[in-house]
Amino acid sequence: IKYSHGAKVLVGARRKGDSIAIEIYDQGIGIDANHLPHIFEEFYRAHEAGDRDAEGVGLGLAIVARLALLSGFEVTVNSQRNKGTMARISGIPVSARQIASAPVIDGWIAKPLDKFRVILIEDDQDVLDATRTLLGLWGCDVQSYAEMPIHVRPADVIVADFDLGDGQLGTDAIRTIRSQHGEAIPAILMTGHSGPQIEQHIDRLDVQILSKPVQPATLRSVLSSIRSRSRG
Structure with a gap:
């Protein structure tokens, strides 16, 4: 995706x-x-020379190759300059185990x-949407x-990015929302900064800090914990 520059x-x-191959095709450089x-x-x-700069230090594929080797998979890449790339992870065994579906109760699918009610604040539109x-x-x-945000509806938790752009901080958003609703709504602050860089902005704010990139399982676990405490 990084090197496709908007192409499919x-x-x-x-x-x-008895095996599966995962294949990725792009129309990039x-x-x-x-x-x-x-x-x-x-x-x-x-x-x-002349390529656009892209983030990275050249470790991604080396890590992929090492993980594939340890897992018994094979990674191959075919590519043509200015036409695109195909990457394949092969040798993944087919599992005979059936994956259980989510329980259905009277036509309603259980959701954790x-x-x-969540207030989500994130200045990166792609991350916000996802x-x-x-x-x-x-x-x-x-x-x-x-x-x-200027006005928000009542909520059970606030999930905010630390850097919101234009000099605005997630900590400020949390304080503003709490003052509007007159209560210390539980809050999660997501940040790529180290502890000392954000400690001065927290000032006894009582928030849960998650380091970026935040794994979905981690976020869901923290949200579930907050929900359990609020119910208690």
Whole structure:
């Protein structure tokens, strides 16, 4: 996705006998043939003069290759410069175990955080959309904002990014919302900063801090814990 610059990316799976291969195709800038033998080396970056700068230090594919080796999978990459890339993880065994579906009660599918009211504040629109969708799948009633909200409806928890852009901070948003509703609504602060960098802004704010990138399982666990405490 990073090197496709808005072009389509296709992710699919192919069954081959008793194994599955996951394949990813893009229509991005591609990788020149002379780089392909080296792309799994640590700190190697297949960069050509004139290419756009992209984040990264050249460790991603090396980590993928190591994990695949430990798991008994095979990773291959085929690419053509200016045409696109195909990456494949193969040798994944097919599981015979059936995955249990979510329990259905009178036509209603159980959701772990059904009707849990969440105020979500995140200035990155892509992250905002993805997190709102995730919370919705868990059954949450979400109010989402890409900037400091002016007025919000009552809620059970606030989930805010620390940096909201234009000099605004998630800690300020939490204080403002709490003052509007006259209560210390439980809050989660998501940040990529280290402890000392945000401690001066917290000032006994009583928030749960989650370090970015926040794993969905971690977020759901913290939300479930907050819900359990509030019910208690």
